[in-house]
Amino acid sequence: MQIVQWIVNLGASVFLPILLFIFGMVLGIKPGKAFKAGLTVGIGFIGLNLVINILTTNLGPATKLMIKNYGLHLQTIDVGWPAASAIAYGTALGAMAIPVGVIVNVILLIFGLTKTLDVDIWNYWHVAFAGSILYMLTHNMWLGIFAMVVVTMFTYFFADLSAPTVEKYYGLEGISFPHGLSAPGYVFALPFNWLFDRIPGLNKIHVNAETVQKKLGIFGDTTVLGAIIGLVIGILAKMTVAKILGLAVNMAAVMMLMPRMVSLLMEGLTPISEAANIMVKKHFPGKKLYIGMDSALAIGQESVLSASLILIPITLFLAVILPGNRVLPFGDLATLPYFFALFAAVFKGDILRTVLAGIVDICISLYVATWAAPVITELAKAASFNMSGNSSISALSDGGLWTNYxxxxxxxxxxxxxxxxxxxxxxxxxxxxxxxRKTDEA
Known part of the structure; x- marks a missing residue:
């Protein structure tokens, strides 16, 4: 367990390149090429984290100013996924999620019950989070471990179910997203897509990034859109002119840099994915496997980013007006692209549909996060997490996830x-x- 915890503590940007290097060697890739592929993925993750840090550090002060200016009194702070993952892996059961997830994946692969070969080991923290909370609720360790098995199985089902859409929309051949936060979004978005197709008027409107740019010219460009949203948030926060302009430029930077960091991830993953497909075709003719990866590969897509930035001020507004909500969105505002990565794929990049369905999802997340706040707070204390003076914490991401509820x-x-x-x-x-799938392939 100490070894597993040490590996977890390395972070995704360190141990994922190591894992991919070993995986690449097993697949028969030359050592130099495998090393470069793994290193490129690590660099991509570092770049992605830097961009998310730009988003977080600039949105944080603006959010606090809005809270102060409008006299918001929401008792529970949203600490975000970085804190939630640290809490999840810091509990008594936390590190068990990795061996549980790997064993379940291997068993399901052997019996042909999943097509996802999951190399996104670090994101088993989503599994650790659910299992640890159930352990906290029931004080039954074995029930908590069994819950991890169940959550892992559902995650692979969501990943397999959404993989063809991920391939088609994002062009990610041979990739699936066994990501605890993003994967359930695919199932959530499906009934909304069916509903929107049957609403007169709405079913004729298609607002994707390309359409917006074509209609609005330079104002429809995603980078310019990021600047405009930054200006609006800065004005609502009643910041100084200099800080409003700084926020606008930083939001524009996020819109431009995020896709470029994702392209680095894809550059590193391509040789691994190609080698895996060759191996499967050689040893398992007629069978297809997906490489399970972080949905970070999708969050740089223009429609995902545009819809997510639009939903940031909407999320804050909803938190204020929803009766019974006690959670102040903060840490996970920068995580919204992960919420809606698969929404955009279901809606074929339609920003309007993503925003409309996203509003419903955010409302549910706020209420679930409010319900989960007491147990997450206790879980944080059990994991010796620094509460930073907050008496009540939650997380919009996994703490507000409808499947976890x-x-x-x-x-x-x-x-x-x-x-x-x-x-x-x-x-x-x-x-x-x-x-x-067997019937379809036949």
Missing amino acids: IYLMIGEKFEWIGMIVLFLIAFGLLVWLNKL
Whole structure:
């Protein structure tokens, strides 16, 4: 467990290149090429984190000023996914999520119940988060571990189900997203797409990044749109002119730099993905596997970024007006592209549809995060997390995730019976999808 924790503490930008280098060697890639591929992915993650840091450090002061200016009194602070992941891996069960996730993945692959070979090991923190909370709610360690198994199975189902759409829309051949936050968004967006197709007027409107740029000219450019949104947020925060302009430029920088960092990730992943496909075709003719990766590969897409930036001020507005909400969005405002990475794929890049469905998703997330706040606060204390003077914390990301609410409510109320029922549902869905794909391939 100490070894596993040490690996986790390295961070995705360090241990993922090591993992991909080893994986590349196993796939038969020359050592130099495998090393360069893994290193490029690590550099891409560092670049991505730098861009997200630009977003966070600039949005933070603006958010605090809006809170002060408009007298907002929301008792629970959204600490964001970096803190949530540290809390998840810092609990008694946290580091168990990695061996549990890997073992479940291997078993499902052996029995042909998933097509996702997950190399995104660091993001098992999503699994650790759910299992740790259930352990905190029930004080049953084995139930918490079993919950990790169930959550992992659902995650692979979502990843396999969405993979063809991910391939088609993002052009990511052989890639799936077993990402605990993004993957459920695919299922969430599907009924909204069906509904929007049947609403007169709305079904004729298609607002994607290309359409906006064509209609609005330079004002429709995603970089310029980022600057405009920065100006609006700065004005709402009643910042000085200099700071408003600085915020505008930084938001524009995020819109321009994010896709370029993602392209670095793709550059490093391409030889790994190609080698994996060659190996599968050689040893498993007729069978297709997906390489499971972080949905960071999708968040630089123009429609995802545009919709997410539009939803930032909307999220703050919703937090204020929703009755019963106690969570002040803060840390996860920069994480919104992860929320909606697969929304955009379902809606084929339609920004309007992504924003409309995103508003519903944010409302649900705020209420779930409010419900989860007491147990997340206790979990943070158990993990010796620095509360920084906050008496109540939550996280819009996994703390507000609708699937986690289902898992945890059923697990807390029905314990073993509830989790076994969820296990059987996940197993049945994986079997159904596997048979469906075989029929389609035939």
